[in-house]
Amino acid sequence: MSMAEGLQPDEFAATAVRAVTACAGLGVREQAQNLAGDGLLGIIADEEVGGLALPLGFAVPVIAAAHSGLLGFPLLETILVGRLLQSSLTRLAAAIVSGDKLATIAWQGEAIAERDGGLLLLNGSLARAPSAASVDHILVRMSGGAAALIPADAKGVVVEDAAGLDLTVPEHVVRLEKVEVPIGSILPAGTWDLLSSDANVLRAAAILGSAEACLALAQEHASTRRQFGHALSYNQAIRHALARQKLGLESIRHAITRSLSRDGGPVQRDAAFLAAVTYGSSISEGALQIHGGMGFTWDVPVHRHLRRIRTLQVQGDASGLISTFGRRYVSEVAPFAEAGA
Amino acid sequence: MSVLEAVSTQSVAGENLTGEAYRDAMHRWLHANLPASFRSDSAAFAPPTLQQSVAWEAAMYCAGLTGITWPQAYGGHGRSLREHLIANQEIGRLAMPESVNSIGKELAGPIILAVGTEEQKRRFLPAILEMRNTWCQGFSEPEAGSDLAGLRTRATQSGDGWRINGQKIWTSGAYRSQRCLVLARTGPLEDRHRGLAMFAVPLDANGVRVRTIKSIDGRESFCEVFFDEVEVAQQDAIGAPDEGWAAAIRVLEIERATNRMYRAWRFENELRHLISACKTDTALSAMVADRHYSVRLGEVAVEIEVLKAHVETAVEALASGDKIGARGSLAKLYWSESHQRFAALAIELLSQASLPQNPAIKVARRRFEAIYLAARAETIYAGTTEIQLGIIADRILQLSRGK
Numbered sequence: 206m207s208m209a210e211g212l213q214p215d216e217f218a219a220t221a222v223r224a225v226t227a228c229a230g231l232g233v234r235e236q237a238q239n240l241a242g243d244g245l246l247g248i249i250a251d252e253e254v255g256g257l258a259l260p261l262g263f264a265v266p267v268i269a270a271a272h273s274g275l276l277g278f279p280l281l282e283t284i285l286v287g288r289l290l291q292s293s294l295t296r297l298a299a300a301i302v303s304g305d306k307l308a309t310i311a312w313q314g315e316a317i318a319e320r321d322g323g324l325l326l327l328n329g330s331l332a333r334a335p336s337a338a339s340v341d342h343i344l345v346r347m348s349g350g351a352a353a354l355i356p357a358d359a360k361g362v363v364v365e366d367a368a369g370l371d372l373t374v375p376e377h378v379v380r381l382e383k384v385e386v387p388i389g390s391i392l393p394a395g396t397w398d399l400l401s402s403d404a405n406v407l408r409a410a411a412i413l414g415s416a417e418a419c420l421a422l423a424q425e426h427a428s429t430r431r432q433f434g435h436a437l438s439y440n441q442a443i444r445h446a447l448a449r450q451k452l453g454l455e456s457i458r459h460a461i462t463r464s465l466s467r468d469g470g471p472v473q474r475d476a477a478f479l480a481a482v483t484y485g486s487s488i489s490e491g492a493l494q495i496h497g498g499m500g501f502t503w504d505v506p507v508h509r510h511l512r513r514i515r516t517l518q519v520q521g522d523a524s525g526l527i528s529t530f531g532r533r534y535v536s537e538v539a540p541f542a543e544a545g546a
Numbered sequence: 547m548s549v550l551e552a553v554s555t556q557s558v559a560g561e562n563l564t565g566e567a568y569r570d571a572m573h574r575w576l577h578a579n580l581p582a583s584f585r586s587d588s589a590a591f592a593p594p595t596l597q598q599s600v601a602w603e604a605a606m607y608c609a610g611l612t613g614i615t616w617p618q619a620y621g622g623h624g625r626s627l628r629e630h631l632i633a634n635q636e637i638g639r640l641a642m643p644e645s646v647n648s649i650g651k652e653l654a655g656p657i658i659l660a661v662g663t664e665e666q667k668r669r670f671l672p673a674i675l676e677m678r679n680t681w682c683q684g685f686s687e688p689e690a691g692s693d694l695a696g697l698r699t700r701a702t703q704s705g706d707g708w709r710i711n712g713q714k715i716w717t718s719g720a721y722r723s724q725r726c727l728v729l730a731r732t733g734p735l736e737d738r739h740r741g742l743a744m745f746a747v748p749l750d751a752n753g754v755r756v757r758t759i760k761s762i763d764g765r766e767s768f769c770e771v772f773f774d775e776v777e778v779a780q781q782d783a784i785g786a787p788d789e790g791w792a793a794a795i796r797v798l799e800i801e802r803a804t805n806r807m808y809r810a811w812r813f814e815n816e817l818r819h820l821i822s823a824c825k826t827d828t829a830l831s832a833m834v835a836d837r838h839y840s841v842r843l844g845e846v847a848v849e850i851e852v853l854k855a856h857v858e859t860a861v862e863a864l865a866s867g868d869k870i871g872a873r874g875s876l877a878k879l880y881w882s883e884s885h886q887r888f889a890a891l892a893i894e895l896l897s898q899a900s901l902p903q904n905p906a907i908k909v910a911r912r913r914f915e916a917i918y919l920a921a922r923a924e925t926i927y928a929g930t931t932e933i934q935l936g937i938i939a940d941r942i943l944q945l946s947r948g949k
Binding site: 424427428436438439441444445447448449451452455456459460462463466472473476479480483527528529530531532534535538539540541542 | 817818819821822823825826831834835837839840841842843844845847848851852854855856858859873876879880906909910932934935936938939940942943945946947
């Protein structure tokens, strides 16, 4: 009997909410221990490395809760790296799942490899690496869709602060200069595509969590804030704006569900992420608008969600992906021939 | 009628077929039987006549493609909503004419199933599926469009039956229908939603007059219907006063989420047709390959995927015994607006074709210009966008109207 039998993904949402709340005010390593203690870092990793061996869908409510609660920890990356390494670097995977080692992923850029005997020397400038300054290992993309895990303190690795919208899980730039990596530790071609596909589902989940939080805040504000003698929600313009946000939110939720269904594949996963970016941005910006000046303060977390959603948009390269999505569709359709097929 | 002579009227969905075997049977029947002249993506396309549409839909029913979930006792096929979805996915994948009896199959029929008498179910439902009776919807009035509670058509008791006076408008297909599902007021106007009753009015009754209205696409598909002292038998009253309207609301909620369930797959068929046509043209094939249009086509494709997700989620919820409630408004709002965006993109692209236009472009232009015009109505009928937004705000978000 697998761990998944008898369990439902939503059962992990409550656990995740509690864990996220408990992480408030803690450093990154303490957060890792907390999250690992609740089984959340290894939720999709094999039992051999201490994970729960659950399908990706079980990580969706966890990630959504983490982002709804503005968790300051690279949870999405940790969950993915823990599973990615479970077959090739088992001990390290176990250390990540247990929270003893921290890992992240540089989502943008590609390391250039040159061979030096039994070693590869990696060079390049990579970016969009959440919390890279606080972790022990960084996964980087290589040519051909391969990937390499690099110790953050290895010779030739420089992690720099980067400008970025997300202040809760700040991004970093990673510069590599002749960083030595054993050839045997390179994760094979195709790794990155699989990783990205799973990441897109989890990014959609992250945006769903933030968007839910934003809509709840906007709804609350619209119902309690009074202007011109009425609650804001008395006005049709506000009611319809919130209704559109609700449509967007449910669109994200349904797209994620479909991406994880029996019929779900890479197309549905990409679609879930792209839909989440479109509607999540709109929901968070709309919530900011409804809050007026209050939305710009640090008393109301709407703009922090907006920052995260826009950051996730770039980490998943939504601009490139939507173009690829369209091109893929176009390439699959043959020139018109008389109906009959 | 000659184009339909070869159409099979045999059922292809044996009771034992399930899942992919059921899908395969539906797929094969449709591809073997749909005449090329009915396909709007064909150069041979010629809009079917009313008689041809009736014969085609009757054949679809015999094959097991309509009346899928209706009880067998009333002519239906007694299958599940999930199987209804499978059949509709296959219907959507072909550029097939819209039903001329969608009101019968997707509005009147379900309402009669919900609140009709046993006699009404046996009298009306098989006739709808066999296409012996086509129905239209008599809800909107000149003074009551979105606000049906303001309707003024009056039903007064007359002997054992009812007498109806008033006027309906935007009644699609009334000129070709045998029955009209009429919503009429039995009490004073101030009663608003109370005292509304539904009737299955025969359109050949004395005192009924139908006048067609020329619409945006040049066709005369919707109508005004005038009722002047029209006598309606008690046996044609659908449910008791109040009950009929309350049932209609429940049915409308479900129908809003599930009617023409094939839409997402039809939109996909349209998108594939658009791209395939563009690829036959030098200028357009370069355009659909460039970044600008690949992004915009990608956005359409994403919206189609999301629409599929809305439909499948609604089906799963209903199949699991959940109530869909006001959530039907989410799907309606989504498909109507996304289809308008898609249709606008399609005609924008096709208008940039090289000259002289090749036959494939001509076929596509004919189809998409019709779709573009028809799509403008999609945010109006079955509850306008503004009505859907209001429903979502009121009943899903439950936003306060407090002063």
